[in-house]
Amino acid sequence: MTEQNYEDYWKLTLEYTDYHDKKFLTTLQMLVDKIDTLNKNGNYEYKSADYKQLQKEILSKVPKTASNINDQLASTRKAINQCIKLGFVNPYLSSYHVNTKDYLEAKSSKRRETYFSKIVYSNSKFNSSTTNTHNWSQINFLLKTLEEVGKLHKKEIIALMLVDIEKYEGGYISEKEILKYTTIAEKIGFIERKYNQVDYLFNLLRKLDDVVFVNDELYFKQDAVIIFGEDLHKETKKRDSYLHRIYKNLLKEETEDKLKITQCMLEKLSYPSLVASHIKPFIDSDGNEAYDPNNGLLLSRNMDILFDQGYISFNDDGTIIYSPQLNQDVAKHLDNYKLDSIFINENRIQYFDYHRNNVFRRSA
Numbered sequence: 391m392t393e394q395n396y397e398d399y400w401k402l403t404l405e406y407t408d409y410h411d412k413k414f415l416t417t418l419q420m421l422v423d424k425i426d427t428l429n430k431n432g433n434y435e436y437k438s439a440d441y442k443q444l445q446k447e448i449l450s451k452v453p454k455t456a457s458n459i460n461d462q463l464a465s466t467r468k469a470i471n472q473c474i475k476l477g478f479v480n481p482y483l484s485s486y487h488v489n490t491k492d493y494l495e496a497k498s499s500k501r502r503e504t505y506f507s508k509i510v511y512s513n514s515k516f517n518s519s520t521t522n523t524h525n526w527s528q529i530n531f532l533l534k535t536l537e538e539v540g541k542l543h544k545k546e547i548i549a550l551m552l553v554d555i556e557k558y559e560g561g562y563i564s565e566k567e568i569l570k571y572t573t574i575a576e577k578i579g580f581i582e583r584k585y586n587q588v589d590y591l592f593n594l595l596r597k598l599d600d601v602v603f604v605n606d607e608l609y610f611k612q613d614a615v616i617i618f619g620e621d622l623h624k625e626t627k628k629r630d631s632y633l634h635r636i637y638k639n640l641l642k643e644e645t646e647d648k649l650k651i652t653q654c655m656l657e658k659l660s661y662p663s664l665v666a667s668h669i670k671p672f673i674d675s676d677g678n679e680a681y682d683p684n685n686g687l688l689l690s691r692n693m694d695i696l697f698d699q700g701y702i703s704f705n706d707d708g709t710i711i712y713s714p715q716l717n718q719d720v721a722k723h724l725d726n727y728k729l730d731s732i733f734i735n736e737n738r739i740q741y742f743d744y745h746r747n748n749v750f751r752r753s754a
Contacts, residue, residue, distance in 0.1 A: 399517075399526075399552055399553060399554055399555075400517075400526075400528050400550070400551035400552075400553075400587070400591075401517050401587065402516040402528075402587050402590045402591055402594070403468065403471075403586070403587065404468075404472045404590050405465060405468040405469040405472050406469065406472060407590070409502075409506055409597060410499055413452050413469075414469075414472075415494065416448075416451055416452050417448055417452055417469045417470070418473050418478055418490070418493075418494060419494055420444070420447060420448050421444070421473055421478075421479050421483075421486070422479075422486055422490060422491065422494065424440075424447070424483065425479070425483050425484075425485065428440060428483060429484070429485070434483075434484070436482035436483055436484070436521070440483070441520060444470070445466050445470070446463075448466050448469070448470070449462055449463065449466045452466070452469070454466065467520075470520060471519045471520060474515075474518050474519060475514060475515065475516050475517075475518055475519070476509065476510055476514050476594075477509045477510055477513030477514035477515065478490045478493070478509055478513075480513075481518050481519065481520060481521065481522060481523045482521065482523070483520070487509045487512075489505050489508055489509055490509065493506060493509060503597065503599060504599055506597065506598075506599075507597075507598045507599040507600075510594070510598065511529055511530055511533065511598070512530070514527060514529050514530075515527055515528070516528050525556075526555045526556070528550075530561065531550075531553070531558075531561060532547070532550055532595075533601070534561045534562040535550065535562040535563055535568070536601070536609075536610065537562070537610070537663050537691075538562045538563075538564065538662070538663045539564075539565050539568065540609070540665065541607045541608060541609050541613070541629075542568075542607065542608045543606060543607050543608075543631070544592070544603075544607070544608075545572055545575070545581075546568050546571075546572055547591070547592070547608060548572075548575055548581055548584075548588055549568060549571035549572040549574070549575040549580075550563075550568070550571065551575075551580070551584070551587070551588070551591065552571050552574060552575055552580065553567075553571060560662075565635060595608060600612065604618055605628055612695065616671075616694075616695070616698040617671075617672055617673065618673065629672065630681070633680075634666070634681065636681065637666055637681045637686060638666035638688075640683040641666050641683050641686050641687070641688040642664075642688060644683065644733070645688055648730075648732045648733070652664065653688075654688065654689050654690040654693060655687050655688050655689060655730070655733050656687070656689060656690075656693050656727050656729055657690055657693060657727060658730075659690065661690045661691075663691065664689065664690060664691075665688070665689050665694035666686050666688060667687050667688070667689045667693075667697055668680075668685055668686055668698070669685050669686060669687065669738065669744070669745050670685050670741050670744045670745065670748075671698070671749065674748070679741075684738045684741065685737075685738075685741045687729075687733070696716070696720075697745075698749075699751075700713060700745075700749045700750045700751040701713045701716045701720075701751060702716065702724065702750075703745050703749070703750040704729055704742050704745075704746075705742075706734070706739045706743075707734070708728050708729030708731060709728050710724055710727065710728065710729075711746070711750065712724070713750060713752070714751070714752075714753065715751045715753075
């Protein structure tokens, strides 16, 4: 393996971990007020003197516990940089995110959390600071990778911190690439040496809307509910990552063999991200059923959600059955589709029977 310096990629050091805390909110509000003052004529150019004055003003409102003034100012600088790294404020005090004031003025913690997620996803850049502009959007990259692979173990998330994002034009990496970086992270002892930065990242992920950790693995919450049920904190059945990769690969190979391309089996569209969707839910399957490709369909994310949540099912001939709970406009759109007979076999028909009787939402 080629030796490479992995120390300069994802850098996340934060002053505060509670984003509803008065100290963080006061610091951010003072930054916004300062930017409004400096940029009132629309042509402000950054001056270090303005920044030093801002540091002192924030320190007067948000005192630090350090014993000397230099350490207090350094701590304040870290707090200002946090607002930039998370995307609330842009480098050189040039501007702030369009939703930063919405975040500050939110009437509830839930609404603030939603704005927090939007700002961090769209504008956070961990390697930026007051006087350093960086183009890497790490959270954006991480969540797009999660969308591609379905789930990320904590070790895989740590490994992502080694990725040079600029090398991946698609904005995400594959399962194969994740495995490579995980091997590297273990080899160079990255976790032990970057413990604080790793902890900051996990804390940040736990505060984002619609993602959740289950058994040390990160999922989109909707996907986790489909797999584990509504109670994500109860004892759950652990999925074997390697067997699941093989299961998905077999479904991909089936579409390539029958359609000459990897596509959604229902829509026959080549989405960049497809889901290996269980017919008999994973949680209800035994060891053989859980990884049997006949107990699966390769679907787009939208079709997977409708199928896994029981809003649609299939007759033995592949025609779609619609739940009374499904909106009519969606059902009308799906009238154009049918599961092709090339994807139907006796084993799959048995799994469809289970789905119709145990998953499908029959009543309104």
